[in-house]
Amino acid sequence: MTYNSTFKDRAAQAAEAKQKALERYRARPPVDPKVAAERASAAQEREAAKAQRAAERKAERQAAAEAKAAGDAAKAAAAAPKTEAELKAARDARYAARKARK
Structure with a gap:
C-alpha cells in the first residue's frame, strides 16, 4: 500500500x-460431529467442576463465618459481668488455696 x-x-x-x-x-x-460432541462434553465437565469448586469455597467461607461468630459469642460471654455468687466462689477458692499453702 x-x-x-x-x-x-x-x-x-x-x-x-x-x-x-x-x-x-x-x-x-x-467440523466432525464426534469432535464437536467431545468438546461440548468437556466444556460441560469443566463447568460442573467450576460450580463444584465454587460451592466448596462458599461452604468453607460459611463455616469460617460460623466459627468466628461462635468465637465472638464465647468472648462476649466471658467478658460479661459475673454474678455475685461467681465472684464469691472465686474469692473463696483463692482463700482456700492460700490456706492450703501455709
Whole structure:
C-alpha cells in the first residue's frame, strides 16, 4: 500500500482482503460431529467442576463465618459481668488455696 493511494484503491484492497478471508473460511473442512460432541462434553465437565469448586469455597467461607461468630459469642460471654455468687466462689477458692499453702 502506498501513501499516495486514493480512497477507491484502499476500498478495493479492503474488499479484496475481505473476499480472501471469506474464501479461506469457506475452504475450511467441516467440523466432525464426534469432535464437536467431545468438546461440548468437556466444556460441560469443566463447568460442573467450576460450580463444584465454587460451592466448596462458599461452604468453607460459611463455616469460617460460623466459627468466628461462635468465637465472638464465647468472648462476649466471658467478658460479661459475673454474678455475685461467681465472684464469691472465686474469692473463696483463692482463700482456700492460700490456706492450703501455709
